[in-house]
Amino acid sequence: MSSQLTPGGGPSTSPSRIKTPSPKASSPRPPPEDEAIATSSPIHDTIEADDAPPEEDEFLAEGWDANSNASTSITSTIYHHTYENGRRYHAYKHGRYPIPNDDLEQNREDMKHAMMMEMTDGRLFLSPIGPNPSKIIDIGTGTGIWAIEVGDQFPGAEVLGLDLSPIQPQWIPPNVRFMIDDVEDDWASGSGWDFAHFRSMALVLRDLQKAIDQTYRNLKPGGWIEFQESHVQPLCDDGTMPPDDILVQFSNLCVQALAPFGMDLNVTNQVGPYLERAGFVNIQCVRRKVPLGVWPRDKTQRLIGLYNRETARHSIPSLSKAFATLGMSQTEIQVWGAKVMETLDDIRMHRYYYYYFWFAQKPE
Numbered sequence: 001m002s003s004q005l006t007p008g009g010g011p012s013t014s015p016s017r018i019k020t021p022s023p024k025a026s027s028p029r030p031p032p033e034d035e036a037i038a039t040s041s042p043i044h045d046t047i048e049a050d051d052a053p054p055e056e057d058e059f060l061a062e063g064w065d066a067n068s069n070a071s072t073s074i075t076s077t078i079y080h081h082t083y084e085n086g087r088r089y090h091a092y093k094h095g096r097y098p099i100p101n102d103d104l105e106q107n108r109e110d111m112k113h114a115m116m117m118e119m120t121d122g123r124l125f126l127s128p129i130g131p132n133p134s135k136i137i138d139i140g141t142g143t144g145i146w147a148i149e150v151g152d153q154f155p156g157a158e159v160l161g162l163d164l165s166p167i168q169p170q171w172i173p174p175n176v177r178f179m180i181d182d183v184e185d186d187w188a189s190g191s192g193w194d195f196a197h198f199r200s201m202a203l204v205l206r207d208l209q210k211a212i213d214q215t216y217r218n219l220k221p222g223g224w225i226e227f228q229e230s231h232v233q234p235l236c237d238d239g240t241m242p243p244d245d246i247l248v249q250f251s252n253l254c255v256q257a258l259a260p261f262g263m264d265l266n267v268t269n270q271v272g273p274y275l276e277r278a279g280f281v282n283i284q285c286v287r288r289k290v291p292l293g294v295w296p297r298d299k300t301q302r303l304i305g306l307y308n309r310e311t312a313r314h315s316i317p318s319l320s321k322a323f324a325t326l327g328m329s330q331t332e333i334q335v336w337g338a339k340v341m342e343t344l345d346d347i348r349m350h351r352y353y354y355y356y357f358w359f360a361q362k363p364e
């Protein structure tokens with residue numbers, strides 16, 4: 001697949017020539033080069049492993065409040081919650097999303113944001129939206145951290161964050177607001193948007209095409225859409241991860257557990273054709289390797305790997321509701337969790353995930 005650099009920093013790929021990779025879920029190796037998504041940035045394409053373990057105090061947390069609570073309290077049935085196995089879930093739409101929305105999960109989401117900012121050198125997005133967007137929508141805003149930071153970056157823009165869970169803070173920039181809504185319902189968020197941002201949403205949307213089609217109709221001509229998505233299938237380039245690695249098995253288990261909720265963990269490397277069918281042009285993709293653990297030699301990559309490892313570690317109890325659909329008991333889930341947590345600390349295995357940035361433009 002041919003590509004060329006564009007002002008937005010990604011390869012420009014003709015929609016008609018998008019090639020959709022389809023690696024097997026159980027394969028621990030990356031797809032062949034002729035099936036891979038082209039990337040404009042060779043930086044970190046090969047991650048060099050360190051020979052020595054990291055220093056114990058290298059990543060001491062400073063200013064991180066693990067007990068912070070950013071939730072709001074508004075008396076409405078939309079803001080009710082349910083509780084299972086000691087975790088809190090949203091009750092809106094009968095809690096169809098099987099991931100908690102409590103403080104532990106909010107901290108995990110904010111840690112993922114910190115990882116993203118390290119991975120992109122501080123860029124909140126890769127789309128070339130220009131210096132003066134007037135309307136930005138963040139779909140699946142979560143804790144609202146991305147919406148708040150983009151509101152600070154563009155104080156003249158109206159920023160709207162949408163989510164099923166009412167967990168956003170009350171103290172926010174004056175140009176930012178949040179709304180509880182389901183993007184898979186009929187669109188109720190107005191039109192004329194310059195930029196629509198989705199992070200970790202392609203894999204959870206039951207009807208990805210509908211969400212993209214609705215976004216397309218409500219963007220301004222020339223507006224941009226961007227998906228930032230991880231493909232959580234562990235890969236390895238140097239043979240240090242065995243084919244039957246516990247994380248590969250765990251990833252496959254997650255695919256099975258989340259499928260009954262309409263989630264497809266393997267769709268994140270196939271977003272391009274959905275964008276093309278909606279009518280978007282200038283469809284581009286940047287693919288980055290994200291280390292899992294602190295095995296890289298480069299310090300920034302070690303920090304990214306630390307964030308990635310910790311978010312993976314904390315995802316295990318968050319998935320207990322989904323694992324229950326497979327008939328797993330809490331004891332079985334805890335056994336899996338212990339195995340995964342043990343192997344996450346093994347820096348002899350040089351695992352990584354792929355992270356995809358898909359962005360495209362509505363025709364002028």
